[in-house]
Amino acid sequence: MARTPSTAQPPNPSPKGSPRFLLIAAILAGLVILGTGAFLALSLRDTPRGAAGTVLASAIGGPFQLVDQNGKTVTDSDLKGRWALIYFGYTHCPDACPTALNDISIALAELGPKRDTVRPVFITVDPERDTPESLKAYVTSFDAPILALTGTAEQVAKAAKGYRVYYAKHPEAGGDYSMDHSSVIYVMDPEGRFTASFTHESTPEQISERLKKLIG
Amino acid sequence: MSIKLIAFAVGLVIANSALAQPAQLEVNNPWARATPGKAENGAAYATIQSPTADRLVSASSPVAKKAELHTMSMQGMVMKMRPIDGLDIPAGQPVALKPGGEHIMLMGLNEPLHEGQSFPLTLDFEKAGPRTVTVTVEKAGAKGPDSAAAHH
Numbered sequence: 001m002a003r004t005p006s007t008a009q010p011p012n013p014s015p016k017g018s019p020r021f022l023l024i025a026a027i028l029a030g031l032v033i034l035g036t037g038a039f040l041a042l043s044l045r046d047t048p049r050g051a052a053g054t055v056l057a058s059a060i061g062g063p064f065q066l067v068d069q070n071g072k073t074v075t076d077s078d079l080k081g082r083w084a085l086i087y088f089g090y091t092h093c094p095d096a097c098p099t100a101l102n103d104i105s106i107a108l109a110e111l112g113p114k115r116d117t118v119r120p121v122f123i124t125v126d127p128e129r130d131t132p133e134s135l136k137a138y139v140t141s142f143d144a145p146i147l148a149l150t151g152t153a154e155q156v157a158k159a160a161k162g163y164r165v166y167y168a169k170h171p172e173a174g175g176d177y178s179m180d181h182s183s184v185i186y187v188m189d190p191e192g193r194f195t196a197s198f199t200h201e202s203t204p205e206q207i208s209e210r211l212k213k214l215i216g
Numbered sequence: 217m218s219i220k221l222i223a224f225a226v227g228l229v230i231a232n233s234a235l236a237q238p239a240q241l242e243v244n245n246p247w248a249r250a251t252p253g254k255a256e257n258g259a260a261y262a263t264i265q266s267p268t269a270d271r272l273v274s275a276s277s278p279v280a281k282k283a284e285l286h287t288m289s290m291q292g293m294v295m296k297m298r299p300i301d302g303l304d305i306p307a308g309q310p311v312a313l314k315p316g317g318e319h320i321m322l323m324g325l326n327e328p329l330h331e332g333q334s335f336p337l338t339l340d341f342e343k344a345g346p347r348t349v350t351v352t353v354e355k356a357g358a359k360g361p362d363s364a365a366a367h368h
Contacts, residue, residue, distance in 0.1 A: 102357020137253025
């Protein structure tokens with residue numbers, strides 16, 4: 001989009017498929033995603049039973065097949081029977097991911113004897129680097145017994161799509177890369193239904209208080 | 217939002233008039249997070265204060281192949297991490313590198329960072345030059361230089 005400084009801008013006809021149309025479409029799509037996120041965050045804040053039983057319960061989650069840190073296949077049905085706290089991240093992430101996993105560990109410890117009714121789950125968005133072995137070493141550093149999941153690029157993409165998780169590789173100098181990714185902790189009930197979510201602003205205290213109300 | 221900003225600005229003014237300024241640039245409370253498992257990347261943090269405007273331009277440490285200045289930002293619910301060229305240190309205002317914001321990204325760690333260990337980190341400033349500090353390693357996921365205080 002080079003500009004010619006001497007002439008006035010001609011009126012842009014903005015036909016379908018033009019860069020401007022695509023830009024507007026992208027902005028609208030972004031607003032819808034942000035709006036949905038904000039709606040979820042706001043609507044779930046004060047309901048004692050969260051989203052269970054509402055239309056939102058089926059909007060987030062869904063079938064997946066991945067492999068855990070011990071090389072065992074894990075599907076969405078394996079998570080049923082217990083509450084689950086699900087976070088998508090990657091092990092090369094030095095800031096947001098350890099924060100989230102540490103917050104989860106502290107929150108679960110505060111549940112006392114009920115801590116075993118909640119299963120913390122870490123799903124990588126970087127299957128290229130996160131093998132079951134590297135995930136195993138990674139999650140054992142946290143106090144909570146975290147189930148860590150990876151898979152093929154396609155398997156991870158399917159799981160992330162179900163949970164409305166965005167991720168993208170961001171190349172850096174020297175061949176390294178970081179991952180942009182949604183940083184949200186999802187609460188799924190024992191039937192595998194989406195119930196509540198926490199953001200990076202949620203404190204471990206807020207998470208445990210909410211969980212106490214939910215698991216009863 | 218704007219009220220928060222004004223309160224913050226007022227707070228800074230009060231803090232500045234109440235606190236004695238260091239005579240020269242200081243790097244305080246340098247800390248890092250223990251790295252989980254074989255994680256190749258870690259993050260170090262510190263609070264920098266200078267009586268005159270300066271700029272943090274680079275960092276290095278013998279524990280990692282390279283150290284870069286990074287910023288972590290949340291756009292909506294999406295976390296993005298990006299390298300930055302430098303970080304301005306305004307005169308008299310402490311700048312905190314902390315989780316959820318700017319950090320020194322330690323890339324290609326030679327060894328995992330274990331809680332309780334310490335290591336040297338050199339921060340290069342445009343005017344003050346290099347400053348080498350001893351970084352204390354806190355728990356993985358710790359939120360501050362003192363893990364006991366970080367959890368209230």
